[in-house]
Amino acid sequence: MLRELILEAPGKLLMRTPRSESRPLQAHELRVSTLYGGICGSDLKVYEGHMAHAVYPVRPGHELLAVVTEVGDDATSFAPGDRVVIIPNTFCGECDQCRRGQTNICCNKQSLGINVPGGFADEWVVASKYAVPVPEAVPDRVAVLVEPFAVAVHAMQKVQICEGDEVLVSGCGTEGALCALVASARGAHVTVTDIQPDRLRWIHSILPNVHPITPDQVADDSFAVVVEAAGARASVESAFAAVAPGGIILGVGMAVEAAIPMQRFVRKEATLYGSIIYVYDDFAQALAWLNRDCELAAKLEACIGAEVSLDAFEEAYSHALSGKPGKALLKF
Numbered sequence: 001m002l003r004e005l006i007l008e009a010p011g012k013l014l015m016r017t018p019r020s021e022s023r024p025l026q027a028h029e030l031r032v033s034t035l036y037g038g039i040c041g042s043d044l045k046v047y048e049g050h051m052a053h054a055v056y057p058v059r060p061g062h063e064l065l066a067v068v069t070e071v072g073d074d075a076t077s078f079a080p081g082d083r084v085v086i087i088p089n090t091f092c093g094e095c096d097q098c099r100r101g102q103t104n105i106c107c108n109k110q111s112l113g114i115n116v117p118g119g120f121a122d123e124w125v126v127a128s129k130y131a132v133p134v135p136e137a138v139p140d141r142v143a144v145l146v147e148p149f150a151v152a153v154h155a156m157q158k159v160q161i162c163e164g165d166e167v168l169v170s171g172c173g174t175e176g177a178l179c180a181l182v183a184s185a186r187g188a189h190v191t192v193t194d195i196q197p198d199r200l201r202w203i204h205s206i207l208p209n210v211h212p213i214t215p216d217q218v219a220d221d222s223f224a225v226v227v228e229a230a231g232a233r234a235s236v237e238s239a240f241a242a243v244a245p246g247g248i249i250l251g252v253g254m255a256v257e258a259a260i261p262m263q264r265f266v267r268k269e270a271t272l273y274g275s276i277i278y279v280y281d282d283f284a285q286a287l288a289w290l291n292r293d294c295e296l297a298a299k300l301e302a303c304i305g306a307e308v309s310l311d312a313f314e315e316a317y318s319h320a321l322s323g324k325p326g327k328a329l330l331k332f
């Protein structure tokens, strides 16, 4: 019996037999069967009713590894049996941003599992332009993490990291950990900070080369790059103190607002970037990198905190909701 998860309303998550996915494929579509799904902070915001653009009922799931089961007439670069990761944010290809290649900020963007059906289902249909083939050597449990990893890959491309650069990552959730992973793989000397000691211990167990410190130990004017991944006002504001003169602050966290100390910012001639999700190339590059660097792939896989079968989905959500470090995975 085919299964899918449905979030009927905030807090009301259930499993059911899907209703509509056995329709014939359009030419550009693929039918896929999810193998693994990851649960992240935005899923929890939708679950808790804290995501302004969420619609209910919605099928959750945007961190997805799937296998192709059927191919539409025009999707001939794919074949049944191919493993694919899914780009879970749509892009129109026609707006100004899309035409500049910035499909991540498409003004017609929709997000799987938030305002269009996601991929926590045994069988579903996706346009082939959102499917990215997974190289054979990349294991399932690594491939399913490519979506959050691509966020970090995209963000870290805003800055040129050189060997030995001092990089501070503020906030050690999954996205902070992945930015630290990318920065240290590029040769930076990475310091991480978080208000939760268990997160610092967790990230240090995965990345023994990073230097974990508490927020009060962060020295002023010391970091060529500060990655703000906590999404908290205090973390944003302290980034302006921590950044070295001429340095860069990279915002990936989602604090609602914070005060910018303009004199400090201007006098340091610092740069502030925002970075949101990824484009197709970030997925392709992330997969190619993981394909040739097993050590990187192993560290990414080590970010998994729990793996639970789909039938026990409540356990996976409660792991994620507990705030325990490490990604919760659903195995289909």
Ligand SMILES: [Zn+2]
Residues within 6 Å of the ligand: 039, 040, 041, 042, 043, 062, 063, 147, 148
């Ligand atoms: Zn996510």
Ligand SMILES: [Zn+2]
Residues within 6 Å of the ligand: 091, 092, 093, 094, 095, 096, 097, 098, 103, 105, 106, 107, 108, 109
């Ligand atoms: Zn667009």
